[in-house]
Amino acid sequence: MKAKSFADMACSIAGALEAIGDRWSLLIVRDLSIGLSRYDELQTSTGMPPTTLADRLRHLESTGLVEKRRYSQRPPRHEYVLTAEGRDLWVVTMALAQWGDRWDASGRGAPPVDFIDRGSGHPIRLACVDAQTGEPVAIDQVRLRPGRGADDLVRWRIAQGAKRP
Amino acid sequence: MKAKSFADMACSIAGALEAIGDRWSLLIVRDLSIGLSRYDELQTSTGMPPTTLADRLRHLESTGLVEKRRYSQRPPRHEYVLTAEGRDLWVVTMALAQWGDRWDASGRGAPPVDFIDRGSGHPIRLACVDAQTGEPVAIDQVRLRPGRGADDLVRWRIAQGAKRP
DNA sequence: CGCAATAACTACAATAATTGTAGTGAGTGA
DNA sequence: TCACTCACTACAATTATTGTAGTTATTGCG
Structure with missing residues (x-):
């Protein structure tokens, strides 16, 4: 059946999850936060099937987290960028990364990515x-x-x- | 087809998402964080179908975020509690709540829940x-x-x- | 010019997952 | 004995997801 909506739940967490969509969507948000922007970059980075990627991008666009922009008329080329709302999800991805690092969710024994202060070089946390x-x-x-x-x-x-x- | 696993992705975010499972799972974690613990409490609170709830609880148990405990022999009664690993997801749910409050993801025009310091009574943020x-x-x-x-x-x-x- | 390559997808059939509704069993309290 | 609670399971209908393949438009190269 159709996935039940979280929209009318009177809960900011549920509403946020509804706006995001699913796991794949968060991986897209992660990549867009880092600075990736093109369809095939996202496909390479996430490894997700093209149908799912196209669907999730449409969803993120419809909920206002992502904006699709044409950066070239000929040939027609698009890029996907986060809106202010989408950029603000940074805290969510960082919370997940911090948790994952602490409990070795990547299974690699060490953090795949370090978050550091550009100025001091010190690690950063939430x-x-x-x-x-x-x-x-x-x-x-x-x-x-x-x-x-x-x-x-x-x-x-x-x-x-x-x-x- | 079977949902693709995020487990072998060399990414703490992907690993965290894999451990959690899906949107419903995070709602369960939210409720367990608050202090709910029984099956029917979770069903009432989340409104999720029983098959999905049972499945997600099994998943959360298998990834070590939740522990199933018998708190009564006769009648046989169970409760679900977060492990240390699960309790640590608090930051993730709070990040989602904070984002949802800021962008009115609940659609109610005001935060459904306030996070406040027990001592000072001041609001709290990440x-x-x-x-x-x-x-x-x-x-x-x-x-x-x-x-x-x-x-x-x-x-x-x-x-x-x-x-x- | 012809051909490979790139970007950005869509089509499709097979397979899984999700949903609502209903029902189960174990036990208690009245 | 009856109604009730708790904690689920069964089931069929419906949707979603996946991998593979193919498409369209255009450029760059020889």
Whole structure:
């Protein structure tokens, strides 16, 4: 059957996953973030079948994460670039990369890619910080609270989860 | 055809996606992170079909993100809890939530869930920081470099991307 | 000019996966 | 005994995914 939509779920995570699409889409976003832009580059890099690639690019275009641009009239040549919204997914791919590095998800015993500060040359990581002060916050200090966009299910979920933290 | 595996891709992102499975799996991880643990809680919370839920739980168990525990002999009752590896995916779900909040992926005009510091009550966010000093780093300061686990394709990808940043 | 090559896909048939609905079994509480 | 909860499984219908092959448009080379 048709894949069920996550769009009407009152959840930012579900909405984000819906906008992205699937695993392949995230690999595309990864590559576009790095700087790849052409169809055949994406195919080479991801190894995905052409039908799936074309389909996912259409999806990412329809959800506004990717823009298809013609960079040559003759011959007709296209490139795919991330929109501001798509570029912002950088944090998501970096979170996945950081997790994958820590737990050796690549199976190579060492990170395939290092993220480093262009200036200092130091490695970079994602951290939980106080949005106002910028001070680091330990994850067990984080608490969930229904927000203005919450519905009954969200409230139930948080209440249910609070019983056994 | 059978979904192609991401396991042998020399990429931590691909490896992480393989370990997780698919969109539904991430919704499960979200719920387990919050504190839900029982099969029917997960079904209510996610709204996913039972066959898919059972399948995804088996997958998450097989990749070591989730542990199935019997918490009652009579009647036989089970609960699903995240392993250390699974709990660590917290950063990924938070990255998705943060992106979704920023771009209103939930379609509700406001975040369904607020992440706040238990102590100060301040909102919390993910930030890119220097792994050594903890200082904040702007995303356009981040550079990619092939790591010790890189292969030819990773090197090609980074080199290709560096041409047009 | 003729021919190979490149970019960017589409077509197609086989195979898998997903979905909704329904049903199962084990056990409890009334 | 009956209704109920929990934790799933069975099943058929429908869709999606995959690999291979082929297409269209154009350029560069000899």
